[in-house]
Amino acid sequence: MKGIERAACRKVDSECFFPISYGAHIPEVIEAKKICGDCPILQACLAYALENGETEGIWGGLVPDERRAILLRQTTPSAAPKSDALELRQVLDGHRQRLDWTWHQVAQALDVSDAVLSKLSGGRRMHPDAMERAWAWAAEQDQTAGAPA
Ligand code: SF4
Incomplete structure (x- = not known):
């Protein structure tokens, strides 16, 4: 991933990015999202995860369900802008x-x-x-x- 050397998660314990559960109130999820929020390559990270079908972990500040929702919107013709x-x-x-x-x-x-x-x-x-x-x-x-x- 381009710019990975600037990733905010490189300087922290990465365990919070792979919690046992992804609920919004889980402390690890809150911590990971906070770190992603300050990351200079958040958009590139999210794009990478979407393109590569990452099904686990927090990428680009989003948990798997949130990324799945984006992918679903992108592939549902009725939700897509008229081509x-x-x-x-x-x-x-x-x-x-x-x-x-x-x-x-x-x-x-x-x-x-x-x-x-x-x-x-x-x-x-x-x-x-x-x-x-x-x-x-x-x-x-x-x-x-x-x-x-
Ligand atoms: S957006 Fe989050 S997971 Fe992605 S590189 Fe930045 S800190 Fe790491």
């Missing part, structure tokens, strides 16, 4: 309905497979080229839809 993939899907769906097209026809217009296009509904991005093509197609459709008859 550009979901936004693109919504825009495409608007044009699809206006044109009375199927998703297959939209995929053909964008020159991608149905499977690739369906990624958007899960909030996942397509290849950057396909994303760009899809936004361009949607922009063209906007103009067509807004053009006087």
